Ligand SMILES: [Zn+2]
């Protein structure tokens with residue numbers, strides 16, 4: 001969904017959109033949406049900037065970092081973004097960049113791409129490391145068994161790699 005700025009009455013407006021999971025999947029190689037994404041927000045035009053704020057709400061599935069089993073999590077995020085056109089960005093480059101200005105995005109001056117915002121917010125909201133549970137035992141590096149559901153007789157798994165090297169020497 002794109003918000004055409006020339007259609008905004010009085011330079012502001014609000015939007016609500018529901019994306020089906022398949023509209024956005026896969027968000028990236030590790031994140032899959034399992035419920036629709038509800039996005040709500042407001043757009044406001046200023047002299048040279050466009051301000052967009054709102055929130056997203058959905059559920060996603062990722063792999064456990066240790067055992068690779070699917071883990072589901074709610075994804076709820078609020079965003080507060082600022083856009084300027086490429087032309088305005090260039091003319092402001094001589095000015096000293098503050099932290100606030102670094103969060104500014106450049107756009108074409110005609111429309112705000114809500115799909116992009118939603119994808120970016122999901123990527124930001126899902127932690128880069130997820131465990132199915134705090135004490136997940138992971139997968140045996142020797143035989144590949146899921147140690148949460150089974151046991152194996154491999155003995156070398158937990159040997160510190162430095163000791164493993166010594167063991168090879170003897
Ligand atoms: Zn796990």
Ligand SMILES: [Zn+2]
Pocket residue numbers: 140141142143144145152153154
């Ligand atoms: Zn094993």
